[in-house]
Amino acid sequence: MIRSFRRVEAPRLRARLSNAALLHTKLRLHAVDNANVVNEDLLLQRGFARAGRLGRRSMTILLEGVARLTAFGEHHWLAPGDVIAVESRNAIQMRQAGARYASLALEWEPGFFGDPKRPVARSKIAARDLARARAAWQSVRDGAGDGEAVVAAVVDLGYAAGVCERRPAVDLREEAPPRAAEITEALDVVLSRLADQPMMADLGDRLGVSARQLNRLVREYNERYAFNARGWIDTRNRRRLLFGATFMTAPGATAAYVARVVGYRSPTAFARALRRAGLPAPSDVADEVARIGASTR
Numbered sequence: 001m002i003r004s005f006r007r008v009e010a011p012r013l014r015a016r017l018s019n020a021a022l023l024h025t026k027l028r029l030h031a032v033d034n035a036n037v038v039n040e041d042l043l044l045q046r047g048f049a050r051a052g053r054l055g056r057r058s059m060t061i062l063l064e065g066v067a068r069l070t071a072f073g074e075h076h077w078l079a080p081g082d083v084i085a086v087e088s089r090n091a092i093q094m095r096q097a098g099a100r101y102a103s104l105a106l107e108w109e110p111g112f113f114g115d116p117k118r119p120v121a122r123s124k125i126a127a128r129d130l131a132r133a134r135a136a137w138q139s140v141r142d143g144a145g146d147g148e149a150v151v152a153a154v155v156d157l158g159y160a161a162g163v164c165e166r167r168p169a170v171d172l173r174e175e176a177p178p179r180a181a182e183i184t185e186a187l188d189v190v191l192s193r194l195a196d197q198p199m200m201a202d203l204g205d206r207l208g209v210s211a212r213q214l215n216r217l218v219r220e221y222n223e224r225y226a227f228n229a230r231g232w233i234d235t236r237n238r239r240r241l242l243f244g245a246t247f248m249t250a251p252g253a254t255a256a257y258v259a260r261v262v263g264y265r266s267p268t269a270f271a272r273a274l275r276r277a278g279l280p281a282p283s284d285v286a287d288e289v290a291r292i293g294a295s296t297r
Helices: 127-142 147-161 181-191 202-205 211-224 232-247 255-261 267-276 283-294
Strands: 002-008 014-026 027-034 038-040 057-071 076-080 082-086 094-108 122-123
Touching: 002 181, 002 255, 014 038, 014 127, 014 147, 014 232, 014 283, 027 127, 027 147, 038 232, 038 267, 038 283, 057 127, 057 147, 076 082, 076 122, 082 147, 094 127, 094 147, 127 147, 181 211, 181 232, 202 211, 202 232, 211 232, 232 255, 232 267, 255 267, 255 283, 267 283
Parallel strands: none
Antiparallel strands: 002 014, 014 027, 027 094, 038 094, 057 076, 057 082, 057 094, 082 122
């Protein structure tokens, strides 16, 4: 199982967006570790349509901060220890907030594990299992332990909480395709350094391939592991625009500073990119996110 780790920080704002993941063709397990921002899908999804395998099942275990999961016309506000499973990843819009936000999020192909018991199944993780969830989160974040064992432990937490149907254990071992680990590492590096304004040539040089080969490799990689992007340009542009909008929710954020953090050449270029995507101006993002939060209570 391949591990990905991508992290972007805005030190002046004491803010970060960080995601570690275990990758498998049938599933992905995320350890989310954000600080001092509000990541609001109901705003961000105005900018980009989702990609990847949208029919996957999804389960989230909240460990720190506050979350809202919107699906099938319902808003579910979550506190630490809450666990929620949804039958379709495409139905979900999440809000992740808090001075510190930490969660485990598992997505999987229908039938690979036990499906959610209802379209949206919510419960509270047992106190005895909370330490297991935190340990799994830390293992994914730090790249420690056996990936297959960590995924199996998280699946068991979903079964124990009663949000998923129990199914026989499956063999999670699989052989990664050639260069998958190398592509993962190269993407992780450039997508964690958005301030360096990564270009196609930067990634191509790391992998030793032409621009044409690079787009094909990244597109096939994203499809294989169900990332929410297509080729390299789409991958980079989504990340810097959506991260830029999210960093604008941090107290004290300015368009000039955030534009530098996520790799725009100027605050004007940042504002133009938001406008083209149908998102608010940088100065209006935080107010719009607050309005969405109030309207979904």
